Amino acid sequence: xxxxxxxxxxxxxxxxxxxxxxxxxxxxxxxxxxxxxxxxxxxxxxxxxxxxxxxxxxxxxxxxxxxxxxxxxxxxxxxxxxxxxxxxxxxxxxxxxxxxxxxxxxxxxxxxxxxxxxxxxxxx
Numbered sequence: 418x419x420x421x422x423x424x425x426x427x428x429x430x431x432x433x434x435x436x437x438x439x440x441x442x443x444x445x446x447x448x449x450x451x452x453x454x455x456x457x458x459x460x461x462x463x464x465x466x467x468x469x470x471x472x473x474x475x476x477x478x479x480x481x482x483x484x485x486x487x488x489x490x491x492x493x494x495x496x497x498x499x500x501x502x503x504x505x506x507x508x509x510x511x512x513x514x515x516x517x518x519x520x521x522x523x524x525x526x527x528x529x530x531x532x533x534x535x536x537x538x539x540x541x
Contacts (some may be wrong), residue, residue: 420445429464
């Protein structure tokens, strides 16, 4: 990694200067974790600098949040009524596949039919 051995390493996250610090090891490597406040989607930069000015950066893209919705959110049904629930994934980019697990009490409900519905071409 090219950092000095056994020295203080300062971590910056975007506009958060010195979001955390850590100590480099005897071979100049380090590992740390940090928590950031809610961020807007986009490209983020993490910068690590040691006490001697050695510097490394990395970038990543923070995607907008994705939402899984059950439509309708709630309903009241009588015994032996049939009803349809729609599961929708909103606000997602480049979705190629999704796996959804629904839990229910099989002594109360029974699945009669399951449909995949519309899905983008090339997906599964």
